[in-house]
Amino acid sequence: MEKLHIEGSAKTPFVSFDSGSGILELRGRSIPENSIEFFQPLIDWVDEYGVSPKAATQVDMKLEYFNTSSSKCILDLFKRLEKINDNGVQVKINWYFETDDEDMEEAGEDYAAIVGLDFNIVEIDEI
Amino acid sequence: MALKDVYDFYQRMEDEKVILSFKGEFSAELLTSILHIMESKMIELSIPMQMKKRVFNVLVECFQNLYHHIDISAAEIPMVEAKNAAIVMVKYVDEKILVLTGNYIPRSSTDELKKKLVLVNELDQKELKELYQQRLLHNSVSKKGTAGLGIIDIARKSKNELGYEFIEVDDKYSFFCLSIVIE
Numbered sequence: 001m002e003k004l005h006i007e008g009s010a011k012t013p014f015v016s017f018d019s020g021s022g023i024l025e026l027r028g029r030s031i032p033e034n035s036i037e038f039f040q041p042l043i044d045w046v047d048e049y050g051v052s053p054k055a056a057t058q059v060d061m062k063l064e065y066f067n068t069s070s071s072k073c074i075l076d077l078f079k080r081l082e083k084i085n086d087n088g089v090q091v092k093i094n095w096y097f098e099t100d101d102e103d104m105e106e107a108g109e110d111y112a113a114i115v116g117l118d119f120n121i122v123e124i125d126e127i
Numbered sequence: 128m129a130l131k132d133v134y135d136f137y138q139r140m141e142d143e144k145v146i147l148s149f150k151g152e153f154s155a156e157l158l159t160s161i162l163h164i165m166e167s168k169m170i171e172l173s174i175p176m177q178m179k180k181r182v183f184n185v186l187v188e189c190f191q192n193l194y195h196h197i198d199i200s201a202a203e204i205p206m207v208e209a210k211n212a213a214i215v216m217v218k219y220v221d222e223k224i225l226v227l228t229g230n231y232i233p234r235s236s237t238d239e240l241k242k243k244l245v246l247v248n249e250l251d252q253k254e255l256k257e258l259y260q261q262r263l264l265h266n267s268v269s270k271k272g273t274a275g276l277g278i279i280d281i282a283r284k285s286k287n288e289l290g291y292e293f294i295e296v297d298d299k300y301s302f303f304c305l306s307i308v309i310e
Contacts, residue, residue, distance in 0.1 A: 010159050031187045033155045065180050067187045068276035075263055100177055103184075103284065110256070114264050 001052075004045045012038050013063065017045050022054025027127065030066040030074075039073035043080055050084040057081070057089060062096045062127045063104065071107075078115045085117055092118045098127050146172075147217040153230075158190040165217065172219060181284040181309045182217075182224050188277045189215065189228050189305070226307045231300045237293050240303065244291050247282035255283050285309055 001019040008014035013028035024046075032038045059081065066074070078093070085091040093115075095108035105121060112119035140148065146168055149161065162183060169179045213230035232240065250258060259279045266275045282289060290306035 010162075031191075033191060065184055065187075067184070067191060068280045069191065071263060071276060071280075072266075098176065100175075101180065102177065103180065106256070110260050110263065114260050 001048060004042065006041075015042060017042070017049070019049050019054075022057040023060065024057070025060040025062065027060075027062040029064045030070040032067075032070065035067070035069040035073045039070070039077065043073075043076055046077060046080045046084070050080065053084050053089045053091075055089055057084065057091045059091065059093045060096070061093060061108075062124075063107075064098075064127055065104070066107075075111070075115070078111060078117060082116050090118070092120060095119055095121045096124050096127060097121065099123055099125055144218045144220045145216055146219050148215070150214045151212055153190060153213050158187065161186060161190070161215070168217075174224070178224070178309060182226070184284050185226055185281055185307050185309060186215075186217075188281050189226060189307070192277045222310070224309045226309065227304070229302055229304045231296065232293075232303045234295070234299060234301050237301050237303070241291075241293065243278050244289055247278055248288050250282070252283065252286065255279060259283060281307055 003019065004015060004017035006012070006015040008028040011029065011031045011033075013026045013030045015026055017024045030038075061074075081091045081093075093111075095111070097104035097108060105123070108119060108121040112121070147161065147164060149157070151157075165182060165186065166179075169182065174182070213228065215229075216227040218225040218227070247255065247258075259276060262276055262279060278289075285307045287308040287310070290304075292304040294302040294304065296302050
């Protein structure tokens with residue numbers, strides 16, 4: 001299966017989904033006008049990845065900030081991963097936030113509260 | 128308008144501590160430019176990182192709300208050019224950032240908007256968090272990619288009551304003014 005690699009832009013995050021290593025990374029800001037347009041290929045990729053996922057799948061979310069339109073798409077992404085997780089595969093979410101960015105920390109807690117996946121909320125110096 | 132009014136305009140903005148203002152048609156490109164300008168302004172003003180991010184977040188939600196609103200109504204009713212326009216101002220007063228927006232909205236949608244504003248102003252941070260999670264989980268995304276979470280998010284980032292006013296313009300439109308404090 002092909003790797004999914006998208007360079008970051010002023011309004012969309014850098015994406016690197018690697019089926020070989022089972023590491024999926026999103027980094028940067030996510031504020032597109034139409035987030036569905038941006039996230040659909042990511043969601044499709046995860047669906048395909050779910051056919052034969054790595055036993056240990058790691059998702060690294062390193063977001064600077066995101067709009068509410070993206071928040072819904074991020075939830076959709078997690079929901080797809082939840083399904084993979086149910087099939088005997090362990091999906092772990094590493095949710096990063098910059099020191100003092102309590103909003104991003106809280107955003108991680110928001111998802112951890114409503115998504116049935118293992119969340120690891122990690123503080124780092126800089127994203 | 129006399130030419131010397133330009134100075135009065137300038138002085139008025141200076142007195143009001145306006146650091147950015149724009150009047151005109153909203154677009155996706157404009158948002159990118161405004162974020163860019165605000166980024167350098169906030170560096171100049173040594174605004175802390177968390178506050179900077181909150182300002183970005185609020186501006187993004189305001190713009191994308193306005194942008195979608197304008198888009199929706201433009202499709203519904205053919206409007207004169209002026210009604211596509213909106214205004215956004217950013218002020219920096221007492222180490223707080225104030226975002227002010229104004230745009231035309233059809234009078235038929237003022238009630239719904241007012242209800243949302245009354246609701247978020249009544250809730251404390253914990254209740255806003257719960258409402259956000261609940262809406263995130265249960266609301267579906269519209270075709271335009273809006274999630275109906277914008278105002279809740281603005282209220283969470285502001286941590287202050289949102290100021291608003293609806294000014295009736297004619298039998299079809301009101302002018303909606305919103306003020307958001309970020310500290």
